[in-house]
Amino acid sequence: MRFQRSRETGGRVSTTPTVYDVAERSGVSIATVSRVYRNPDSVREKTRERVLAAARELGYVPSGNARGLASRSTGVLGLCFPDYSDPDTETEAADTDDDHAFMLYSDQIIRGMERAARRHGYALLIAASLKGGPESLVAKVAGRVDGFAVLARTVPTEDLDVISRRLPVVMLAGPRESDHLDHLDHIEVANEDGQRELTRHLIEDHGLRRLVFVGGEERAPDAQARFRGYQEACRAAGLPAGEEPDLRAEMMTQAEGARAADALLDRAGPGDGASAPVQAMLFANDQMAIGALHALERRGVRVPDDVAVTGFDGIPLGRLVRPALTTVRQPMRQLGEEAVELLVRRLGEERDREPVDLMLPVDVVRRASCGCAGRPAHGDLSGAEAG
Amino acid sequence: MRFQRSRETGGRVSTTPTVYDVAERSGVSIATVSRVYRNPDSVREKTRERVLAAARELGYVPSGNARGLASRSTGVLGLCFPDYSDPDTETEAADTDDDHAFMLYSDQIIRGMERAARRHGYALLIAASLKGGPESLVAKVAGRVDGFAVLARTVPTEDLDVISRRLPVVMLAGPRESDHLDHLDHIEVANEDGQRELTRHLIEDHGLRRLVFVGGEERAPDAQARFRGYQEACRAAGLPAGEEPDLRAEMMTQAEGARAADALLDRAGPGDGASAPVQAMLFANDQMAIGALHALERRGVRVPDDVAVTGFDGIPLGRLVRPALTTVRQPMRQLGEEAVELLVRRLGEERDREPVDLMLPVDVVRRASCGCAGRPAHGDLSGAEAG
DNA sequence: TTGAAAGCGCTAACAA
């Protein structure tokens, strides 16, 4: 017998009601109350109705925490993602129109995960990193879910290492970080293939030969992979390609893209080319490419006539800018869905399966900024796009 | 003394480690382990390090459930939203380009809530309704969060009634459902004002006089409010406006919008007008308006030359279609942020504050489909928009 | 600064 609860059932001491209260009020045991919620059919209808009535009257809501604790599962999957906002775009005047059109990675992944999670009866807990939180982000999430996905480089590797020993974790995008983490499932996107194909397109289909690549940090795995794709395509075509990107940006923001474009233009010497002018600027992501479009417009450089510009990612904004941005589209939504599938399977039958490593294919999207496409806009309901 | 745990600390029986394991391994009490995570400064540094080392070695992660249970709080806020996917758009071939551009309400709200929640140190739990789940959606969410927001008409009123007695709930969009729920905080959007202003624009600025309004279900409060705004503007201008929308759509999808446009055209008699032709079709949401644009194009009716078309919501897709859709933009992101602010405040100082009822202002966005705007697209980086 | 002990509200055997 548990100690008498410090509350008289009739005498207005409002604590949140528990199974005990419902049980007492409906004249059954707490086990029966529990059954009514977990497995209604295992309780006689008459009884069940009495219990539900009591619950209603008391305002009873089962405690997820208590349930989770007792049953060792939460019915929740998690997602940790970095604070991905582009400082350029994230102005104080929040609801600008650009902002609206600006749907990031994480939104797509969230959509994908939410949808898949729902299909499997899970809810989704999302949390973005915020530097200097008291406890590490992961810990907060990890303690509340049955398994979770992490966007690469969101959380310290060591934290992940500890946590992934206790529950399923799938790493999204970016290559395996290190051998420490090789027991994680892992889904990546074909960055190298995509950039190679896009570069090939510029070289072979548009006949461009003087290309430059603007990359990201050395430790940004996606940007690095894209650069490798670029190198490969150049070399395959017999064009020179250095060991390093022509330029590197730290945050890969629009502002940096604009600066890069300026620098590239200045580098060649202002105006008519003594050193032959660049024919194509390839950026490691769409944000930079869009910033570059702005900068080029300001300087009166025509795209794609004077120079072709390409990005990578396939963010919606890339389609709204003029000229529309040629890019490589990442299947972020699918990434989220696959992540959930992997988690669910590992929580079920495949508890001890070997870690998998999926590579999702990407699409080259040819728009106006590389010299493709450019149908008249009027009468076209879906936005011009060349195959 | 609790019963001996059925696990030898040295003898490979891998259970997930608990405070007890960490305590034992580091030679302290479980209380101290707990302190290390909750309030590190209250533990001597030497001790703390020993505890953390042990935790690391064991792969210890605090159980969110146990913590929540013991401390009666979760550090999580929730959002329940309906399964809002437009069946027309949600084809099996998931990653179509339209789909990409199609960012719903819920995404915006999620963004807003996530951001605000993060600022306050909360994580966000999201769950969409799925008909026929075993337990009601709310119950699942409600038990795991400190407070949550619900999109109007996502969950049965009675469930909300019970739950909102136990934890803070804020209702988003749509008017108060009933007097039962008048202890909930509530945030709505100025549907009526927005539609009134948009309608006034068509009448006064474009000189249109033969308007029709395509609404939603009678029980869809937003659509109803919009219709009222339409009525008011018509009457203010001395134009006739019936007691009912000219047409109602059940799901307010693109397909229904297309059908509505067809019906409206057929109603007037095919071809040259015996009964004077409609000059403007106003739809209760963007989805329908976009469907209508398709239908009109198929029939060779020019927009806005032959007929003006408007929507409501401000979804990104509305900007991509041609002609770009004139609409009223809802501040969904802000809706999410305000919701979190309300919840956080009610969880803090304002526990017993009177329920509030916020009304967020909207913007009329004038684009080409009403006859406004239409700047050349080339060289315009942000997409044409008239003030 | 640390420890002992009593729950937090529920589930899950096992009995009846």
Add this chain to the structure above:
DNA sequence: TTGTTAGCGCTTTCAA
């Protein structure tokens, strides 16, 4: 079909 009971892993007084 229903009841009994022993935890689930943590926080939290209260003492030391």
